[in-house]
Amino acid sequence: MPAEIKGIAPRKWQMDAVYQVRSQAQAGSDRALIYACPGSGKTYGGLMVAHDLVHTVGLGxxxxxxxxxxxxxxxxIDRAASIGLNLRHLRSGYDLRQEELALSELGFIVSYQKAVTEIRESLRDYCERNRPVVIFDEVHHAAGPSKKKDGNAWGHSIEYAFSTAAFKLCTTGTPFREGDNPISFVSYNGAQEAIALVRYSYQQAIEDGVCRPIEFTMFDGxxxxxxAGQSFTASFGDPLNKKRSGQRLLAAIAVDGEFPQTMLTKANERLMELRSGAGVDARAAGLVVAHDTDHAEAIAMELQAITGEPATVVHSKIDDAQKQIEAFREGNSPWIVGVAMLSEGVDIPRLRVGVYASNITAPLYFHQYCGRFSRVMKSRHERSYVFMPADPELEAIALQIERERCHALGEEYRPHLRTVGNGKGRCRREIEVLNSNGDVKGVTVSGKMLPITFIEAHRDQIRSFRQKGAQYATWTDAEVVGVMIDCGAIAMPEEAA
Structure with missing residues (x-):
């Protein structure tokens, strides 16, 4: 049995992780990679594994x-404290030069940036003297240098500082950084694929009732x-090269057009429907991820115009951003807007609705963003909803997530059908918007694209079906139609078959 941690009931995948990593360590290995999707309990899992390595295997x-x-x-720090494990915020190398921590303290916690830029030598000395167990959260941040411009050069510094640690426990909730950036302390197979000792996927988490399924609504226009003196007109369905595709996405998310207003309005309508329910749904919240800090501020103004109340805004230029996040987590405000600092790792369980208004199309970033909406709080039926541009790269990632969702829920997946909507667009500084327009076309449920006209035509039947059970009260019309199709109450429209 794993060493007991007071106040925690381990999930099955967490127990499996403890046993597998323990066996790896007892066989002489000094590293392991755990992949667990966002919202599945990766933080507690990491603490349990590290605790077991110390108290059962005898490391540390x-x-x-x-x-x-x-x-x-x-x-x-908060998660550890909630189960009686205390971590000290590592503020400087002086903390590491002390002979020992207080008996009540499990160890230190530090950011990647501080570790590689300010206290690298102190950490190296501490690891040589004390041989600790090290947990690398979201280990893709420890990628090595690359010839590419976007290479993350922290990898060598991480290896220098922590190479003598007794065990390196690497965790991640997303696919790894693509390209030729090797990740510190991660083993690879002959095909240069990262080898994860423990894998707990989004599909498994939905099957276990650990994570919410996500429904995507995509917008086109x-x-x-x-x-550069040239004019362009395109929808997301038009083939473009990478440069023009990036400009098109920037034009769509810029707030001086109508595209983002359309997404924000539809997303807010869904959020208000959720908040009209009882219990935790009454505190349901939405998150918009923006392109940059100026864009975030502009998006917040658009939201205020739509909702009549100010949205919480957090980004690197706000001094008390962390306090704002904590206040939003515990509060009742409906919307929060941010940039990168909200897209990865931040845990706000009441988030149910998202608007993706970023120009970043990297799979890792998009997966992390979607992970903000996956934590289950109330029931297995809980769903989250992400409203996004129908950019081809983003659509491909969303459809992969949809594939996992459909498989987990036993629904049919139809890869050629998708949620589609339309709106108007705006640009960024290097481009100028000339014109944009569009309308919502449909919603994807159970891997099927249902045209809005089909849903409207069955409005009376939807209303009657809702009366059959209270559980349908907060479901979207598209979700109810999906159930009606599955049970044979109405037929699948030809255009979606």
Whole structure:
């Protein structure tokens, strides 16, 4: 049995992780990779594994946790404290030069940035002297240098500081960074694929009732913009090269057009429907991820115009951003807007609705963003809803998530059908929007695209079906139609078959 941690009832995958990592360590290995999807309990899982390595295997006896940012660091400290494990925020190398921590303290916690830029030598000395167990949270941040411009050069510094640690426990909730950036302390097979000792996927988490399924609503439209003296007009269905595709996405999310207003309005309608329910749904919240800090502020103004109340805004230029996040987590405000600091790792369980208004199309980033909406709070039927541009790269990632969702719920997956909507667009500084327009076309449920006209035509039947059970009260019309189709109450429309 694993060493007992007071106040926690382990999930099955967490227990499996403890046993598998223990066996790996007892066989002489000094590292392991755990992949567990966002919302599945990766933080508690990591603490359980590290605790077992110390108290059962006999490593350590202290632990060092390395996290991507301050918000995630605070969550690790809070999670550890909730089960009687105390982590000290590592503020400087002086903390490491003390002979020992207080008996009540499990170890230190530090950000990747501080570890590689400020106290690398102190950490190396501490690891040589104390041989701690180190947890690398979201280990893709420890990628090595690359010839590419976007290479993450922290990898060598991480290896230098922590190579002598007794055990390196790497965790991640998302697919790894693509390209030729090797990740510190991660083993690879002959095909250069990362080898995870423990895998707990989004599909498994939905099957176990651990994570919410996510329903995507995609928006399309005709964006017109100019750049470098040339004018362009395109929808997301038009083939473009990478440069023009990026400009099209920027034109769509910019707030001086109508595209983002359309997404925000539809998303807010869904959020208000959820908040009209009882219990935790009454505190349901929405998250918009923006392109940059100026864009976030502009999005917040658009939301205020739609909702009549100010949205919480957090980004790197706000001094008390972490306090704002914590206040929003515990509060009742409907919307929060941010940039990168909200897209990864930040745990706000009441988030149910998202608007993806970023120009980043990397799978890792998008998966992390979707992970903000996956934690179950009330019932297995809980769903989250993400409203997003129908950019081809983003659509491909969303459809992969949809594939896992459908498989987990026993629903049919139809890869050629998708949630589609339309709106108007705006640009960023290097392009100028000339014109844009569009309308909502449909919603995807159970892997099927249902046209809005089909849903409208069955409005009376939807209303009657809702009266059959209270559980349908907060379901969307599309969700109810999906159930009606599955039970044979209405037929699948030809255009969706």
């Amino acid at each position: 006896p202290k632990i060092v946790v390395v996290t991507p940012n301050e918000a995630i660091r605070t969550q690790w 005709e964006m017109s913009w100019s750049a």
